[in-house]
Amino acid sequence: MKKVTPKKRSLFKNKTLIIGCGRLGSSMANKCSLEGKNIVVVDKNPDAFDRLSDAFGGLTMVGDVTHLDFLQEAHISTAKEIIITTGDDNINVFVAHIARKIFDVPEIYVRLDSPENEVLLKGLAIKAIFPFELSYDKFNVLRGGRK
Template sequence: MKALIAGAGRLGTQIAQVLAAARNDVTLVDIDDGRIAELAGHLAVRLVEGDACEPALLEHAGAHTTDLVIAATGNDEDNLVISHLAKRQFAVPRVAARVNDVENTWLFDQRWGVDAAVPAAMPLISLIEEATGATDTVALMRLSKAGVDVIETAITPQSRAAGRTLAEITLPAGSVIATVIREGQPTVPSPQVRLQPGDELLVVSHAATEQEIHAAFQ
């Protein structure tokens, strides 16, 4: 699947990471050139700097040949404009849009080209399933073709892993940490990384259950 995500904030970046991990062709767009520079070299996706509300930018980013557009900016008006352009001008088969203000939910429908309206507070796994409309492909971030799962877990102040380094964490057999997301920024999971409350981890495993992964950190 070819996906274009507008908005490289925490949510857009996480979605891009998961879709890329599932071997999709992902392009991530953001108007902030500083944010794009921060992500360069950290994500296995194509990064494009510019305003996704501009048709020329969407065309440059590949909207004509994209299977999925996700408007994930922090501005509802921008997300509606991006969705409308994606559906009406570029005929993108599936368009999903983040709803930042619940009072605006009624706007996010087919009139604006939105196939799936996704509340910003929705859990990441559920959000990706809803946005892609393909639970057989991304259900619970399950990479069925590769025979592995990508499982998300978060560190809270109560987590026993809080304050410990990755080297001190014992994972179930056949499991590895793919990335640690801290303040929206993916980091290389070196053994010296010390986990903090608020950290989110993506763990790849071909044998362990979601409960076993959570138990290693919680």
């Protein structure tokens, strides 16, 4: 398969693709939407979009993100950034690899529950977010470094 290099990326210059509309995905979508970004949110389950606020002004799509065809339908090839937030680390890493190696999306952010999976992203310029580590860091800050 050839690498897809979109010619008209400028047309969709500000599009952010959010994969997964769970608590993390939906809150990101809501906030990004308030910032005025052009957003597409996808999820396997149509009920997941209930989490989006009334003010959300982006596009929603229902489908399986492990299918390349669906990602193409969601215009992954012209996305400026992609935020991958499903609850399954394996799916997240897989989609991140597709986004980098096949579509070469400029900015890729991925949620990982297990820090061990970071090795799989080495050298690919994919930025990982670890919710559990963030909570722990925040906890440490809150208790002021006391032991």
